[in-house]
Amino acid sequence: EQPAKANIGVVGMAVMGSNLARNLAHHGYTVAVYNRSYSKTQALIEDHGSEGHFIPAKTAEEFVQSIQTPRSIILMVKAGGPTDATIETLLPLLSPGDIIMDGGNAYFRDTIRREQEISAKGFHFVGAGISGGEYGALTGPAIMPGGTPESYRIIGPMLEDISAHYEGEPCCAWMGPNGAGHFVKMIHNGIEYSDMQVIGEAYQLLRGAGLTNDECADVFAQWNTGDLSSYLIEITAEVLRAKDPRTGKDLVEIIKDRAQMKGTGTWTVQTALELGVPANGIAEAVFARAESSHDELRAAGRAALQGPDGTVHVDDREAFVEDVRKALWCSKVVSYSQGFDEIRTGGREFGWDIDVAQAASIWRDGCIIRAALLERIRKEYTADPGLVSLMCSTSVAPEMAANQDAWRRVVALAAASGVPAPVFSATLAYYDMARAPRVSAALTQAQRDFFGSHTYERVDEPGHYHIEWTADR
Numbered sequence: 141e142q143p144a145k146a147n148i149g150v151v152g153m154a155v156m157g158s159n160l161a162r163n164l165a166h167h168g169y170t171v172a173v174y175n176r177s178y179s180k181t182q183a184l185i186e187d188h189g190s191e192g193h194f195i196p197a198k199t200a201e202e203f204v205q206s207i208q209t210p211r212s213i214i215l216m217v218k219a220g221g222p223t224d225a226t227i228e229t230l231l232p233l234l235s236p237g238d239i240i241m242d243g244g245n246a247y248f249r250d251t252i253r254r255e256q257e258i259s260a261k262g263f264h265f266v267g268a269g270i271s272g273g274e275y276g277a278l279t280g281p282a283i284m285p286g287g288t289p290e291s292y293r294i295i296g297p298m299l300e301d302i303s304a305h306y307e308g309e310p311c312c313a314w315m316g317p318n319g320a321g322h323f324v325k326m327i328h329n330g331i332e333y334s335d336m337q338v339i340g341e342a343y344q345l346l347r348g349a350g351l352t353n354d355e356c357a358d359v360f361a362q363w364n365t366g367d368l369s370s371y372l373i374e375i376t377a378e379v380l381r382a383k384d385p386r387t388g389k390d391l392v393e394i395i396k397d398r399a400q401m402k403g404t405g406t407w408t409v410q411t412a413l414e415l416g417v418p419a420n421g422i423a424e425a426v427f428a429r430a431e432s433s434h435d436e437l438r439a440a441g442r443a444a445l446q447g448p449d450g451t452v453h454v455d456d457r458e459a460f461v462e463d464v465r466k467a468l469w470c471s472k473v474v475s476y477s478q479g480f481d482e483i484r485t486g487g488r489e490f491g492w493d494i495d496v497a498q499a500a501s502i503w504r505d506g507c508i509i510r511a512a513l514l515e516r517i518r519k520e521y522t523a524d525p526g527l528v529s530l531m532c533s534t535s536v537a538p539e540m541a542a543n544q545d546a547w548r549r550v551v552a553l554a555a556a557s558g559v560p561a562p563v564f565s566a567t568l569a570y571y572d573m574a575r576a577p578r579v580s581a582a583l584t585q586a587q588r589d590f591f592g593s594h595t596y597e598r599v600d601e602p603g604h605y606h607i608e609w610t611a612d613r
């Protein structure tokens with residue numbers, strides 16, 4: 141006995157949208173489904189129609205009419221123009237109080253704009269980051285919604301239902317008004333970039349030291365049983381074991397070494413620059429993808445530039461692997477410290493008051509950066525919501541201290557061997573800058589006053605000072 145109306149609607153029947161619709165149906169909701177071109181909707185019904193209650197719609201009118209009011213409508217269409225176009229189509233069909241939720245990877249400033257425009261017309265707009273990839277959308281992703289509290293009261297329970305759960309707690313929570321959800325998702329992706337890059341750096345160092353791909357896979361599988369335990373470390377082991385079906389060679393050796401990206405990492409770094417948050421590890425990860433894909437530069441570099449060939453000379457392989465593990469842990473902590481600093485600073489700047497512990501809490505499962513570390517981060521921010529930096533917290537700082545010698549050895553060895561390790565080294569510089577009693581910025585400020593009369597502050601007295609540096613300038 142299918143209810144006459146759907147509990148919720150999903151627009152956009154590409155992989156993420158259809159998997160999310162199926163996930164909702166699996167949880168007992170009746171789901172209205174609609175796609176610009178009907179063939180995708182038809183394919184969903186043909187392949188998965190028996191999994192639950194779907195109401196397929198051929199037109200936007202039919203779709204909207206088939207949903208109970210106040211309507212909850214999830215958009216899973218291409219970000220940017222297509223999202224705006226879909227909203228334009230839907231708006232004239234809605235009733236006051238209806239909710240449109242954008243579940244794509246929207247830029248949070250677009251979400252702020254859309255929320256303003258749509259709420260002015262009497263509807264709710266929710267911007268929700270969804271992480272977990274295709275499989276996560278189907279079986280339980282992490283969901284980061286932002287919007288009005290009223291809209292969360294309506295759509296939130298359904299989202300919490302279909303999200304992943306960590307020890308019974310949903311990996312979904314209201315992040316704040318308008319763009320807060322997409323902002324948190326953006327930072328999630330920025331951290332994901334640095335997590336992936338630093339794993340890549342560790343891998344290249346291990347290979348440089350003579351480990352085979354299978355041996356590297358064993359190392360990552362081993363690391364996945366300890367502090368580094370995470371989805372990305374786990375899949376790294378699997379990736380390194382995979383063979384090319386065509387040649388039988390290690391698949392990773394067949395794949396072109398150019399990493400692509402879709403923009404969320406870039407936004408994280410752009411926003412960090414605007415907020416003055418020194419997220420250098422995340423930035424280096426984004427730049428590393430860019431440099432890997434800069435074919436012209438790499439061709440010119442291969443032709444012109446000299447240096448060691450990337451062979452890492454180690455006496456004690458086991459000790460080296462352990463050093464790399466410790467370095468990876470330290471760099472990972474710094475990347476998360478930078479990401480959480482950006483959440484905190486952005487939350488203040490944009491007036492969202494984001495609960496940082498809660499952001500960590502909903503990343504514990506379902507999302508791509510799910511990791512054992514996140515439960516620790518949640519605990520740290522719960523104990524001290526004003527925590528300035530994760531790496532400085534009472535439980536983490538002593539571990540950084542214990543691991544930093546290994547981290548320095550790895551960075552030094554990478555540099556000496558010609559293995560590019562931008563995130564390993566940038567995060568170490570960040571750590572050293574943070575703990576230094578005095579940094580070189582005094583000289584920078586002196587230079588600024590010298591050439592531009594920008595003034596300087598004194599260590600012994602408040603105020604801004606300027607001197608005539610030379611008589612004849």
Ligand code: ATR
Binds near residue numbers: 151155217218223225
């Ligand atoms: P995929 O994920 O398969 O690569 P995509 O091009 O990213 O697909 O598009 C994802 C979804 O956005 C699809 O549902 C697509 O609708 P179509 O199947 O009709 O192409 C939808 N989409 C893309 N551009 C759109 C637009 N301008 N208006 C409405 N929906 C659009």
